[in-house]
Amino acid sequence: MQFFDVDVLDVPRGRVSIRRLVVLVARLLRMPGRSALAEAMHPANAWTATDYLTAELIDRMELANWLTLRVNSEESRRIDPPERFPRPGVEPAEPETEFASAAEVHSFLQQLTG
Structure with a gap:
């Protein structure tokens, strides 16, 4: 020590x-x-307060760029939102589960019932 x-x-x-x-x-x-x-x-x-603030600034800038692209792009639905800057001690979030649309559920149920 x-x-x-x-x-x-x-x-x-x-x-x-x-x-x-x-x-x-x-x-x-x-x-x-x-x-x-x-x-x-x-x-x-492992990080200081300055490191965390810098990571937060990176996240905000990425979000601002993404919003600008999404608003001004014709293919706005294809642009994925940015991921957060990795931080120590924080595990990345698991991807969200996609659910079937109403049409997909309807066609699946019709296939089951014949």
């Missing part, structure tokens, strides 16, 4: 108490900035 100039091996040697070590680890998790321990415990801690 380089921030506090404490060696974890000092605990079994009797130089540092377990309580002191727990207090230092808790303090380390609350410290601003990046920490390997904080990132290992919560992958979202």
Whole structure:
């Protein structure tokens, strides 16, 4: 624990108490900035607030470009909306399930009934 100039091996040697070590680890998790321990415990801690704001800005710009293309394009139905910029600790969403149209359901039921 380089921030506090404490060696974890000092605990079994009797130089540092377990309580002191727990207090230092808790303090380390609350410290601003990046920490390997904080990132290992919560992958979202790999990014700073600036990184998250930059990703949000990228998402907003992509959305604005998509809206502009959709409004000004003749083939607006074929343009897929942009995906979110990947963030640490956030799993990508599964694609939405497509449901059959009323006509498809009607033809399927007619095939079943003969």
